[in-house]
Amino acid sequence: MRTLGNVLWFLLAGWWLALLYVFAGIVAFVLIITIPFGIASFRLAGFVLWPFGRRTEFRRDAGLLSVIGNILWILLLGWELAIAHLVAGLLLCVTIVGIPFGIACWKMVPLALLPLGQRIVPIRHPSEDPFAATPGPRR
Incomplete structure (x- = not known):
């Protein structure tokens, strides 16, 4: 499934959506100081390309630099990517088949805004899937 x-x-x-993240990564690589943003953007491009079966979680060791980086990310690249997710989710929700995908797209908005300090991990159990239409019971 x-x-x-x-x-x-x-x-x-x-x-x-993955192309937008790749473009944002290329833009971030233009300046040397924003290379970490480019790396995060390329990592998110892979996640946005094939999201089901994986999820994101905050890293506990992410410190103050990731908070400052996320603020800069929102100002430079994040708000555009978040708007792209909102628009894509709205367009997907036009059809009945697209509604679950639109909701999944909206669930990616926080990731588009705050990518630093998060990691992508595989899902071990179907109840952990954040993109599932009806989540199963949590154990």
């Missing part, structure tokens, strides 16, 4: 969800996601929104 994850594979089908990822293929549909890729066809409907994943490829062009």
Whole structure:
């Protein structure tokens, strides 16, 4: 089911959202000081391209630099990517088939705004899937 969800996601929104992240990463690599933003953007491009079966979690060892970096990220690149997720989610919700994908797209807005200090991890149990339409019971 994850594979089908990822293929549909890729066809409907994943490829062009990932392209936006790649473009943001290239822009961030232009200046030497924003290379960490570019690395984060490329990492998120891979996640946005194929999100089902993975999730993000905050790293406990992320410190003050990631907070400052996230503030700069929001000002420079994050707000544009967040708007792209909002628009994509709205467009996906126009059809009944696209509603779960639109909701999944909206769940990525915080990630688009605050990418530093987060890591992408595989899902070990289906109840952990943040993009599932109906989450299962938590244990």
